[in-house]
Amino acid sequence: MDEPKAAKQKRTCNKKVIFLLGALFPLGVIALVTIAVVQNKPLPKNIKYGIVLDAGSSHTSVYIYEWPSEKENDTGVVQQINDCKVEGNGISSYGHEPTKAGLSLQKCMNKARQVIPEMQQKETPVYLGATAGMRLLRLNNATMAEEVLSSVENMLRSFPFDFQGARIITGQEEGAYGWITINYLLGNFIQDSGWFKYMPNFKPTGTSGALDLGGASTQITFESKKEIESQENSLHFRLYGKSYDVYTHSFLCYGKDQALRLQIANSVPTATDSILMDPCFNSGYRRNTSTSDLYSSPCISNLRISTAPSFLDVKGTGNYQLCKRNVEAIFDRTRCTYSHCSFNGIFQPTLDGTFGAFSAYYFVMDFLKLTKGEISLDKVKETVERHCSKPWDEVKKEFPKIKEKYLSEYCFSGTYILTLLEFGYGFNSENWNDIRFLGKIKDSDAGWTLGYMLNLTNMIPAELPYSPPLSHATYTGLMAAFSILLVCIILICWLTFRKPKCLHKGII
Numbered sequence: 001m002d003e004p005k006a007a008k009q010k011r012t013c014n015k016k017v018i019f020l021l022g023a024l025f026p027l028g029v030i031a032l033v034t035i036a037v038v039q040n041k042p043l044p045k046n047i048k049y050g051i052v053l054d055a056g057s058s059h060t061s062v063y064i065y066e067w068p069s070e071k072e073n074d075t076g077v078v079q080q081i082n083d084c085k086v087e088g089n090g091i092s093s094y095g096h097e098p099t100k101a102g103l104s105l106q107k108c109m110n111k112a113r114q115v116i117p118e119m120q121q122k123e124t125p126v127y128l129g130a131t132a133g134m135r136l137l138r139l140n141n142a143t144m145a146e147e148v149l150s151s152v153e154n155m156l157r158s159f160p161f162d163f164q165g166a167r168i169i170t171g172q173e174e175g176a177y178g179w180i181t182i183n184y185l186l187g188n189f190i191q192d193s194g195w196f197k198y199m200p201n202f203k204p205t206g207t208s209g210a211l212d213l214g215g216a217s218t219q220i221t222f223e224s225k226k227e228i229e230s231q232e233n234s235l236h237f238r239l240y241g242k243s244y245d246v247y248t249h250s251f252l253c254y255g256k257d258q259a260l261r262l263q264i265a266n267s268v269p270t271a272t273d274s275i276l277m278d279p280c281f282n283s284g285y286r287r288n289t290s291t292s293d294l295y296s297s298p299c300i301s302n303l304r305i306s307t308a309p310s311f312l313d314v315k316g317t318g319n320y321q322l323c324k325r326n327v328e329a330i331f332d333r334t335r336c337t338y339s340h341c342s343f344n345g346i347f348q349p350t351l352d353g354t355f356g357a358f359s360a361y362y363f364v365m366d367f368l369k370l371t372k373g374e375i376s377l378d379k380v381k382e383t384v385e386r387h388c389s390k391p392w393d394e395v396k397k398e399f400p401k402i403k404e405k406y407l408s409e410y411c412f413s414g415t416y417i418l419t420l421l422e423f424g425y426g427f428n429s430e431n432w433n434d435i436r437f438l439g440k441i442k443d444s445d446a447g448w449t450l451g452y453m454l455n456l457t458n459m460i461p462a463e464l465p466y467s468p469p470l471s472h473a474t475y476t477g478l479m480a481a482f483s484i485l486l487v488c489i490i491l492i493c494w495l496t497f498r499k500p501k502c503l504h505k506g507i508i
């Protein structure tokens with residue numbers, strides 16, 4: 001039997017609909033892909049740069065940072081791309097020849113010119129922050145300190161960057177910016193205040209305390225839930241929408257070089273015929289020290305003995321226990337007018353949370369291979385004691401490539417770090433493993449410089465910047481996909497439910 005004409009035509013018509021849909025679908029997909037490709041075409045990278053000079057007591061380092069300009073308020077986007085160690089000593093050593101302070105920076109600044117694209121040099125800010133070495137020079141001779149600062153300022157102005165100033169930062173700033181740096185790099189700010197705090201299993205990591213051991217001063221900074229009893233030790237921050245009450249203290253004269261001077265100066269009365277037997281150096285080690293140089297530091301001024309010989313022949317005896325006793329003697333734990341003190345009458349709340357220890361803490365612990373994994377306090381003491389007991393000849397043979405200044409001081413430095421942390425701040429075997437010894441975090445050096453730059457360039461907002469849940473690309477892509485889907489649905493409905501045109505043409 002012949003198929004009725006109408007049914008045949010209906011079938012033809014359905015075929016046309018299917019054909020139309022078949023043609024529309026790939027068209028939709030092509031449109032979608034085109035939109036996605038156009039939308040996600042990588043934008044030209046707009047990178048910004050910043051330079052910070054850390055003019056420390058022992059040396060100056062030049063750090064270069066970069067970040068994508070469109071993301072500068074996000075956390076963790078700034079990273080260190082270069083660092084340059086200035087040859088010679090810190091700028092405070094040029095008190096008698098200030099022009100040399102500026103000249104010393106030339107090489108590293110020339111290197112910065114090679115690293116930063118020429119087009120962007122004019123808009124790249126340069127900051128110089130001087131720390132404890134310059135604080136001590138200012139105490140000794142304010143004019144000399146001024147001259148050194150103008151010398152470095154003139155040098156930095158001569159470069160095609162946007163020079164923003166050279167100044168001596170306070171110990172409080174040094175502690176605060178060190179704390180900001182490590183928590184920024186560890187991602188602790190955003191974890192505490194980001195949207196994922198609303199997730200059911202969210203456990204805030206909290207912030208990490210910062211322990212910085214320099215050559216002339218040392219800083220301890222940590223968030224404290226307890227009342228901070230002295231105003232000068234109290235910091236308050238609002239970062240990414242969260243408030244932080246932070247304790248900080250900078251001990252001038254308790255950096256490792258000044259602490260060594262204190263230890264030696266304390267022992268001068270025991271010297272006979274200019275020979276000073278020092279348990280903090282390996283046995284067989286000898287060092288000639290001028291007493292006028294020793295006493296030139298304001299840290300030592302009240303330990304000066306008028307009858308001291310002009311030179312001291314310091315001879316190592318390599319005895320950890322005796323060294324520890326000498327080192328403990330430079331901490332005064334007898335006076336405290338607060339509920340709790342660290343040492344020298346300085347208020348310190350109970351230690352809280354984890355700590356990142358950097359600068360000389362890291363250099364020394366890394367040398368002693370004590371930075372990886374959980375190592376008990378007893379094991380650390382044992383390692384330092386073993387190192388101190390090694391004869392100097394043996395130490396030199398074992399580490400022929402390490403600079404003598406550094407190598408000769410690891411026994412003292414190891415003992416000093418242990419004493420400062422345990423006897424000074426009150427760490428013990430229970431909370432010892434709350435300390436992590438950090439050199440770099442994600443390729444950036446742990447130190448105050450990054451925090452300083454973040455603050456001066458206003459890159460840490462007080463409130464959490466509004467960020468929509470979807471990125472712009474995802475949003476546009478989804479919008480395009482749903483629009484196409486909607487058009488297809490409308491088209492299908494229209495083709496399915498309208499009276500087929502072909503039937504209208506008078507067949508029925």
Ligand SMILES: Nc1nc2c(ncn2[C@@H]2O[C@H](COP(=O)(O)OP(=O)(O)OP(=O)(O)O)[C@@H](O)[C@H]2O)c(=O)[nH]1
Pocket residue numbers: 055056057058059090131132133213214215216217218255256257359360363364367406
């Ligand atoms: N072993 C070792 N010691 C180092 C190294 N670099 C610096 N030091 C020493 O470690 C101590 C601290 O160094 P820094 O953190 O650079 O100190 P600084 O910034 O110059 O001093 P402050 O102004 O007090 O912060 C000083 O005694 C330096 O001589 C290193 O690479 N290895």
Ligand SMILES: [Ca+2]
Pocket residue numbers: 056057131213214215359
């Ligand atoms: Ca430092």
